[in-house]
Amino acid sequence: MAFNVAIDGPAGAGKSTIAKKLAKQMGFVYVDTGAMYRTIALRVLELGADGRDEAAVTEACKELDISIRYEKGEQQVYLNGENVTDRIRAEEVGMMASLVSSYAAVREKLTQLQQKMAEKQDVVMDGRDIGTAVLPRAQVKVYLTADAEVRAMRRYAELQARGEMCDMEAIKADILRRDSQDMNRAISPLKKAPDAIEVDCSHMTIDEVVSVVVKQIMLRRG
Structure with missing residues:
Protein backbone atom coordinates (compact mmCIF):
# COMPACT_ATOMS: atom_id res chain seq x y z
CA MET A 1 0.00 0.00 0.00
CA ALA A 2 1.34 3.44 -0.94
CA PHE A 3 2.28 5.78 1.91
CA ASN A 4 0.93 9.31 1.55
CA VAL A 5 1.92 12.53 3.33
CA ALA A 6 -0.39 15.55 3.05
CA ILE A 7 0.91 19.03 3.89
CA ASP A 8 -1.60 21.88 3.96
CA GLY A 9 -1.32 25.50 5.00
CA PRO A 10 -1.61 29.14 3.94
CA ALA A 11 0.40 30.89 1.22
CA GLY A 12 4.06 31.44 2.02
CA ALA A 13 4.26 28.99 4.93
CA GLY A 14 6.99 27.03 3.19
CA LYS A 15 4.94 23.97 2.24
CA SER A 16 6.68 23.31 -1.06
CA THR A 17 10.17 23.74 0.41
CA ILE A 18 9.39 21.31 3.24
CA ALA A 19 7.61 18.84 0.97
CA LYS A 20 10.47 18.72 -1.53
CA LYS A 21 13.13 18.15 1.12
CA LEU A 22 10.99 15.59 2.93
CA ALA A 23 10.29 13.65 -0.27
CA LYS A 24 13.98 13.58 -1.17
CA GLN A 25 14.98 12.43 2.32
CA MET A 26 12.34 9.68 2.46
CA GLY A 27 12.62 8.59 -1.16
CA PHE A 28 9.01 9.61 -1.86
CA VAL A 29 7.67 11.33 -4.98
CA TYR A 30 6.90 15.03 -4.54
CA VAL A 31 3.66 16.12 -6.21
CA ASP A 32 3.49 19.91 -6.47
CA THR A 33 -0.27 20.50 -6.49
CA GLY A 34 0.20 24.25 -6.21
CA ALA A 35 2.16 24.23 -9.44
CA MET A 36 -0.72 22.41 -11.11
CA TYR A 37 -3.23 25.06 -10.02
CA ARG A 38 -0.83 27.80 -11.05
CA THR A 39 -0.57 26.19 -14.48
CA ILE A 40 -4.32 26.39 -14.97
CA ALA A 41 -4.18 30.01 -13.77
CA LEU A 42 -1.47 30.76 -16.34
CA ARG A 43 -3.67 29.26 -19.03
CA VAL A 44 -6.57 31.50 -17.98
CA LEU A 45 -4.32 34.57 -18.09
CA GLU A 46 -2.89 33.64 -21.47
CA LEU A 47 -6.37 33.24 -22.94
CA GLY A 48 -7.39 36.60 -21.52
CA ALA A 49 -10.31 34.98 -19.72
CA ASP A 50 -11.93 36.63 -16.72
CA GLY A 51 -10.91 34.64 -13.64
CA ARG A 52 -14.15 35.70 -11.96
CA ASP A 53 -16.16 34.03 -14.72
CA GLU A 54 -16.48 30.39 -13.70
CA ALA A 55 -17.90 29.34 -17.08
CA ALA A 56 -14.92 30.90 -18.90
CA VAL A 57 -12.45 29.17 -16.59
CA THR A 58 -14.24 25.85 -16.99
CA GLU A 59 -13.98 26.26 -20.76
CA ALA A 60 -10.27 27.03 -20.46
CA CYS A 61 -9.77 23.72 -18.64
CA LYS A 62 -11.16 21.64 -21.51
CA GLU A 63 -8.22 21.89 -23.87
CA LEU A 64 -5.65 21.49 -21.15
CA ASP A 65 -2.85 19.02 -20.56
CA ILE A 66 -0.63 19.36 -17.48
CA SER A 67 2.33 17.13 -16.78
CA ILE A 68 5.05 17.13 -14.14
CA ARG A 69 8.40 15.66 -15.08
CA TYR A 70 11.73 15.36 -13.31
CA GLU A 71 14.67 16.41 -15.43
CA LYS A 72 18.16 16.25 -13.95
CA GLY A 73 16.58 15.92 -10.52
CA GLU A 74 14.51 19.08 -10.89
CA GLN A 75 10.74 19.29 -11.25
CA GLN A 76 9.56 20.74 -14.55
CA VAL A 77 5.94 21.67 -15.25
CA TYR A 78 4.53 21.45 -18.76
CA LEU A 79 1.38 23.07 -20.13
CA ASN A 80 0.24 21.56 -23.42
CA GLY A 81 3.80 20.41 -24.07
CA GLU A 82 5.47 23.73 -23.17
CA ASN A 83 7.75 24.12 -20.16
CA VAL A 84 6.17 26.82 -17.94
CA THR A 85 8.10 26.09 -14.74
CA ASP A 86 9.40 29.65 -14.31
CA ARG A 87 6.36 31.49 -15.62
CA ILE A 88 3.91 29.97 -13.13
CA ARG A 89 5.79 31.57 -10.22
CA ALA A 90 4.79 35.16 -11.12
CA GLU A 91 2.74 36.98 -8.48
CA GLU A 92 -0.22 37.56 -10.81
CA VAL A 93 -0.36 33.83 -11.52
CA GLY A 94 -0.44 33.08 -7.80
CA MET A 95 -3.35 35.43 -7.24
CA MET A 96 -5.24 33.97 -10.20
CA ALA A 97 -4.58 30.44 -8.92
CA SER A 98 -6.13 31.30 -5.57
CA LEU A 99 -9.21 32.59 -7.40
CA VAL A 100 -9.77 29.80 -9.95
CA SER A 101 -8.99 27.01 -7.48
CA SER A 102 -12.40 27.63 -5.94
CA TYR A 103 -14.20 26.37 -9.05
CA ALA A 104 -15.57 22.83 -9.08
CA ALA A 105 -14.37 21.98 -12.62
CA VAL A 106 -10.80 23.01 -11.80
CA ARG A 107 -10.65 21.09 -8.53
CA GLU A 108 -12.28 17.98 -9.98
CA LYS A 109 -9.84 17.81 -12.88
CA LEU A 110 -6.75 18.11 -10.74
CA THR A 111 -7.99 16.07 -7.78
CA GLN A 112 -8.57 13.02 -9.97
CA LEU A 113 -5.04 13.25 -11.38
CA GLN A 114 -3.51 13.73 -7.94
CA GLN A 115 -5.38 10.80 -6.42
CA LYS A 116 -4.22 8.49 -9.20
CA MET A 117 -0.62 9.49 -8.51
CA ALA A 118 -1.02 8.74 -4.80
CA GLU A 119 -2.56 5.31 -5.34
CA LYS A 120 0.49 3.98 -7.15
CA GLN A 121 3.44 5.40 -5.21
CA ASP A 122 4.62 6.89 -1.92
CA VAL A 123 4.01 10.62 -2.27
CA VAL A 124 4.29 13.91 -0.47
CA MET A 125 1.68 16.45 -1.58
CA ASP A 126 1.28 20.02 -0.44
CA GLY A 127 -1.58 22.43 -1.00
CA ARG A 128 -4.68 23.85 0.64
CA ASP A 129 -7.00 20.83 0.88
CA ILE A 130 -4.80 17.77 0.51
CA GLY A 131 -5.56 16.27 3.91
CA THR A 132 -9.24 17.22 3.84
CA ALA A 133 -10.28 16.54 0.24
CA VAL A 134 -7.56 15.14 -2.04
CA LEU A 135 -5.96 12.54 0.26
CA PRO A 136 -8.34 12.18 3.22
CA ARG A 137 -6.78 8.78 4.03
CA ALA A 138 -3.18 10.01 4.03
CA GLN A 139 -1.23 8.29 6.79
CA VAL A 140 0.44 11.57 7.86
CA LYS A 141 -1.21 14.98 7.67
CA VAL A 142 0.49 18.25 8.54
CA TYR A 143 -0.98 21.75 8.79
CA LEU A 144 1.99 24.08 8.30
CA THR A 145 1.53 27.70 9.23
CA ALA A 146 3.50 30.85 10.10
CA ASP A 147 2.85 34.49 11.00
CA ALA A 148 1.74 36.62 8.03
CA GLU A 149 4.70 38.97 8.62
CA VAL A 150 7.15 36.08 8.46
CA ARG A 151 5.53 34.67 5.33
CA ALA A 152 5.70 38.07 3.64
CA MET A 153 9.38 38.45 4.52
CA ARG A 154 10.16 35.03 3.05
CA ARG A 155 8.31 35.83 -0.16
CA TYR A 156 10.03 39.22 -0.41
CA ALA A 157 13.45 37.58 -0.10
CA GLU A 158 12.53 34.97 -2.71
CA LEU A 159 11.42 37.59 -5.24
CA GLN A 160 14.47 39.76 -4.61
CA ALA A 161 16.73 36.76 -5.15
CA ARG A 162 15.13 36.34 -8.57
CA GLY A 163 15.79 40.01 -9.34
CA GLU A 164 12.12 41.00 -9.33
CA MET A 165 10.92 44.41 -8.15
CA CYS A 166 8.71 44.00 -5.09
CA ASP A 167 7.15 45.88 -2.20
CA MET A 168 7.01 44.33 1.26
CA GLU A 169 3.67 45.83 2.27
CA ALA A 170 2.07 44.87 -1.04
CA ILE A 171 3.28 41.30 -0.63
CA LYS A 172 1.86 41.11 2.90
CA ALA A 173 -1.48 42.50 1.68
CA ASP A 174 -1.56 39.90 -1.10
CA ILE A 175 -0.85 37.11 1.39
CA LEU A 176 -3.65 38.23 3.69
CA ARG A 177 -6.01 38.52 0.72
CA ARG A 178 -5.11 35.02 -0.44
CA ASP A 179 -5.62 33.70 3.09
CA SER A 180 -9.14 35.15 3.06
CA GLN A 181 -9.90 33.72 -0.39
CA ASP A 182 -8.56 30.27 0.50
CA MET A 183 -10.26 30.02 3.90
CA ASN A 184 -13.65 31.34 2.80
CA ARG A 185 -14.19 29.68 -0.57
CA ALA A 186 -17.28 27.47 -0.83
CA ILE A 187 -15.50 24.39 -2.20
CA SER A 188 -12.74 22.71 -0.15
CA PRO A 189 -11.68 25.74 1.90
CA LEU A 190 -8.29 25.84 3.58
CA LYS A 191 -8.61 24.31 7.03
CA LYS A 192 -6.78 21.94 9.31
CA ALA A 193 -7.85 18.32 8.99
CA PRO A 194 -9.08 16.90 12.32
CA ASP A 195 -6.26 14.32 12.39
CA ALA A 196 -3.49 16.66 11.21
CA ILE A 197 -0.64 17.88 13.40
CA GLU A 198 -0.18 21.65 13.36
CA VAL A 199 3.33 23.00 12.94
CA ASP A 200 3.99 26.74 13.34
CA VAL A 212 9.06 16.77 12.97
CA VAL A 213 7.34 15.26 9.93
CA VAL A 214 9.85 12.41 9.58
CA LYS A 215 9.12 11.40 13.19
CA GLN A 216 5.40 11.25 12.35
CA ILE A 217 6.10 9.06 9.31
CA MET A 218 8.21 6.68 11.40
CA LEU A 219 5.47 6.44 14.01
CA ARG A 220 2.81 5.60 11.41
CA ARG A 221 5.03 3.12 9.61
CA GLY A 222 5.92 1.33 12.80
Whole structure:
Protein backbone atom coordinates (compact mmCIF):
# COMPACT_ATOMS: atom_id res chain seq x y z
CA MET A 1 0.00 0.00 0.00
CA ALA A 2 1.34 3.44 -0.94
CA PHE A 3 2.28 5.78 1.91
CA ASN A 4 0.93 9.31 1.55
CA VAL A 5 1.92 12.53 3.33
CA ALA A 6 -0.39 15.55 3.05
CA ILE A 7 0.91 19.03 3.89
CA ASP A 8 -1.60 21.88 3.96
CA GLY A 9 -1.32 25.50 5.00
CA PRO A 10 -1.61 29.14 3.94
CA ALA A 11 0.40 30.89 1.22
CA GLY A 12 4.06 31.44 2.02
CA ALA A 13 4.26 28.99 4.93
CA GLY A 14 6.99 27.03 3.19
CA LYS A 15 4.94 23.97 2.24
CA SER A 16 6.68 23.31 -1.06
CA THR A 17 10.17 23.74 0.41
CA ILE A 18 9.39 21.31 3.24
CA ALA A 19 7.61 18.84 0.97
CA LYS A 20 10.47 18.72 -1.53
CA LYS A 21 13.13 18.15 1.12
CA LEU A 22 10.99 15.59 2.93
CA ALA A 23 10.29 13.65 -0.27
CA LYS A 24 13.98 13.58 -1.17
CA GLN A 25 14.98 12.43 2.32
CA MET A 26 12.34 9.68 2.46
CA GLY A 27 12.62 8.59 -1.16
CA PHE A 28 9.01 9.61 -1.86
CA VAL A 29 7.67 11.33 -4.98
CA TYR A 30 6.90 15.03 -4.54
CA VAL A 31 3.66 16.12 -6.21
CA ASP A 32 3.49 19.91 -6.47
CA THR A 33 -0.27 20.50 -6.49
CA GLY A 34 0.20 24.25 -6.21
CA ALA A 35 2.16 24.23 -9.44
CA MET A 36 -0.72 22.41 -11.11
CA TYR A 37 -3.23 25.06 -10.02
CA ARG A 38 -0.83 27.80 -11.05
CA THR A 39 -0.57 26.19 -14.48
CA ILE A 40 -4.32 26.39 -14.97
CA ALA A 41 -4.18 30.01 -13.77
CA LEU A 42 -1.47 30.76 -16.34
CA ARG A 43 -3.67 29.26 -19.03
CA VAL A 44 -6.57 31.50 -17.98
CA LEU A 45 -4.32 34.57 -18.09
CA GLU A 46 -2.89 33.64 -21.47
CA LEU A 47 -6.37 33.24 -22.94
CA GLY A 48 -7.39 36.60 -21.52
CA ALA A 49 -10.31 34.98 -19.72
CA ASP A 50 -11.93 36.63 -16.72
CA GLY A 51 -10.91 34.64 -13.64
CA ARG A 52 -14.15 35.70 -11.96
CA ASP A 53 -16.16 34.03 -14.72
CA GLU A 54 -16.48 30.39 -13.70
CA ALA A 55 -17.90 29.34 -17.08
CA ALA A 56 -14.92 30.90 -18.90
CA VAL A 57 -12.45 29.17 -16.59
CA THR A 58 -14.24 25.85 -16.99
CA GLU A 59 -13.98 26.26 -20.76
CA ALA A 60 -10.27 27.03 -20.46
CA CYS A 61 -9.77 23.72 -18.64
CA LYS A 62 -11.16 21.64 -21.51
CA GLU A 63 -8.22 21.89 -23.87
CA LEU A 64 -5.65 21.49 -21.15
CA ASP A 65 -2.85 19.02 -20.56
CA ILE A 66 -0.63 19.36 -17.48
CA SER A 67 2.33 17.13 -16.78
CA ILE A 68 5.05 17.13 -14.14
CA ARG A 69 8.40 15.66 -15.08
CA TYR A 70 11.73 15.36 -13.31
CA GLU A 71 14.67 16.41 -15.43
CA LYS A 72 18.16 16.25 -13.95
CA GLY A 73 16.58 15.92 -10.52
CA GLU A 74 14.51 19.08 -10.89
CA GLN A 75 10.74 19.29 -11.25
CA GLN A 76 9.56 20.74 -14.55
CA VAL A 77 5.94 21.67 -15.25
CA TYR A 78 4.53 21.45 -18.76
CA LEU A 79 1.38 23.07 -20.13
CA ASN A 80 0.24 21.56 -23.42
CA GLY A 81 3.80 20.41 -24.07
CA GLU A 82 5.47 23.73 -23.17
CA ASN A 83 7.75 24.12 -20.16
CA VAL A 84 6.17 26.82 -17.94
CA THR A 85 8.10 26.09 -14.74
CA ASP A 86 9.40 29.65 -14.31
CA ARG A 87 6.36 31.49 -15.62
CA ILE A 88 3.91 29.97 -13.13
CA ARG A 89 5.79 31.57 -10.22
CA ALA A 90 4.79 35.16 -11.12
CA GLU A 91 2.74 36.98 -8.48
CA GLU A 92 -0.22 37.56 -10.81
CA VAL A 93 -0.36 33.83 -11.52
CA GLY A 94 -0.44 33.08 -7.80
CA MET A 95 -3.35 35.43 -7.24
CA MET A 96 -5.24 33.97 -10.20
CA ALA A 97 -4.58 30.44 -8.92
CA SER A 98 -6.13 31.30 -5.57
CA LEU A 99 -9.21 32.59 -7.40
CA VAL A 100 -9.77 29.80 -9.95
CA SER A 101 -8.99 27.01 -7.48
CA SER A 102 -12.40 27.63 -5.94
CA TYR A 103 -14.20 26.37 -9.05
CA ALA A 104 -15.57 22.83 -9.08
CA ALA A 105 -14.37 21.98 -12.62
CA VAL A 106 -10.80 23.01 -11.80
CA ARG A 107 -10.65 21.09 -8.53
CA GLU A 108 -12.28 17.98 -9.98
CA LYS A 109 -9.84 17.81 -12.88
CA LEU A 110 -6.75 18.11 -10.74
CA THR A 111 -7.99 16.07 -7.78
CA GLN A 112 -8.57 13.02 -9.97
CA LEU A 113 -5.04 13.25 -11.38
CA GLN A 114 -3.51 13.73 -7.94
CA GLN A 115 -5.38 10.80 -6.42
CA LYS A 116 -4.22 8.49 -9.20
CA MET A 117 -0.62 9.49 -8.51
CA ALA A 118 -1.02 8.74 -4.80
CA GLU A 119 -2.56 5.31 -5.34
CA LYS A 120 0.49 3.98 -7.15
CA GLN A 121 3.44 5.40 -5.21
CA ASP A 122 4.62 6.89 -1.92
CA VAL A 123 4.01 10.62 -2.27
CA VAL A 124 4.29 13.91 -0.47
CA MET A 125 1.68 16.45 -1.58
CA ASP A 126 1.28 20.02 -0.44
CA GLY A 127 -1.58 22.43 -1.00
CA ARG A 128 -4.68 23.85 0.64
CA ASP A 129 -7.00 20.83 0.88
CA ILE A 130 -4.80 17.77 0.51
CA GLY A 131 -5.56 16.27 3.91
CA THR A 132 -9.24 17.22 3.84
CA ALA A 133 -10.28 16.54 0.24
CA VAL A 134 -7.56 15.14 -2.04
CA LEU A 135 -5.96 12.54 0.26
CA PRO A 136 -8.34 12.18 3.22
CA ARG A 137 -6.78 8.78 4.03
CA ALA A 138 -3.18 10.01 4.03
CA GLN A 139 -1.23 8.29 6.79
CA VAL A 140 0.44 11.57 7.86
CA LYS A 141 -1.21 14.98 7.67
CA VAL A 142 0.49 18.25 8.54
CA TYR A 143 -0.98 21.75 8.79
CA LEU A 144 1.99 24.08 8.30
CA THR A 145 1.53 27.70 9.23
CA ALA A 146 3.50 30.85 10.10
CA ASP A 147 2.85 34.49 11.00
CA ALA A 148 1.74 36.62 8.03
CA GLU A 149 4.70 38.97 8.62
CA VAL A 150 7.15 36.08 8.46
CA ARG A 151 5.53 34.67 5.33
CA ALA A 152 5.70 38.07 3.64
CA MET A 153 9.38 38.45 4.52
CA ARG A 154 10.16 35.03 3.05
CA ARG A 155 8.31 35.83 -0.16
CA TYR A 156 10.03 39.22 -0.41
CA ALA A 157 13.45 37.58 -0.10
CA GLU A 158 12.53 34.97 -2.71
CA LEU A 159 11.42 37.59 -5.24
CA GLN A 160 14.47 39.76 -4.61
CA ALA A 161 16.73 36.76 -5.15
CA ARG A 162 15.13 36.34 -8.57
CA GLY A 163 15.79 40.01 -9.34
CA GLU A 164 12.12 41.00 -9.33
CA MET A 165 10.92 44.41 -8.15
CA CYS A 166 8.71 44.00 -5.09
CA ASP A 167 7.15 45.88 -2.20
CA MET A 168 7.01 44.33 1.26
CA GLU A 169 3.67 45.83 2.27
CA ALA A 170 2.07 44.87 -1.04
CA ILE A 171 3.28 41.30 -0.63
CA LYS A 172 1.86 41.11 2.90
CA ALA A 173 -1.48 42.50 1.68
CA ASP A 174 -1.56 39.90 -1.10
CA ILE A 175 -0.85 37.11 1.39
CA LEU A 176 -3.65 38.23 3.69
CA ARG A 177 -6.01 38.52 0.72
CA ARG A 178 -5.11 35.02 -0.44
CA ASP A 179 -5.62 33.70 3.09
CA SER A 180 -9.14 35.15 3.06
CA GLN A 181 -9.90 33.72 -0.39
CA ASP A 182 -8.56 30.27 0.50
CA MET A 183 -10.26 30.02 3.90
CA ASN A 184 -13.65 31.34 2.80
CA ARG A 185 -14.19 29.68 -0.57
CA ALA A 186 -17.28 27.47 -0.83
CA ILE A 187 -15.50 24.39 -2.20
CA SER A 188 -12.74 22.71 -0.15
CA PRO A 189 -11.68 25.74 1.90
CA LEU A 190 -8.29 25.84 3.58
CA LYS A 191 -8.61 24.31 7.03
CA LYS A 192 -6.78 21.94 9.31
CA ALA A 193 -7.85 18.32 8.99
CA PRO A 194 -9.08 16.90 12.32
CA ASP A 195 -6.26 14.32 12.39
CA ALA A 196 -3.49 16.66 11.21
CA ILE A 197 -0.64 17.88 13.40
CA GLU A 198 -0.18 21.65 13.36
CA VAL A 199 3.33 23.00 12.94
CA ASP A 200 3.99 26.74 13.34
CA CYS A 201 7.27 27.26 11.53
CA SER A 202 7.57 31.00 12.16
CA HIS A 203 10.75 30.45 14.17
CA MET A 204 11.83 27.02 12.93
CA THR A 205 14.46 26.05 10.39
CA ILE A 206 13.61 23.91 7.37
CA ASP A 207 15.49 20.96 8.85
CA GLU A 208 13.61 21.28 12.15
CA VAL A 209 10.26 21.12 10.39
CA VAL A 210 11.32 18.17 8.24
CA SER A 211 12.49 16.35 11.36
CA VAL A 212 9.06 16.77 12.97
CA VAL A 213 7.34 15.26 9.93
CA VAL A 214 9.85 12.41 9.58
CA LYS A 215 9.12 11.40 13.19
CA GLN A 216 5.40 11.25 12.35
CA ILE A 217 6.10 9.06 9.31
CA MET A 218 8.21 6.68 11.40
CA LEU A 219 5.47 6.44 14.01
CA ARG A 220 2.81 5.60 11.41
CA ARG A 221 5.03 3.12 9.61
CA GLY A 222 5.92 1.33 12.80
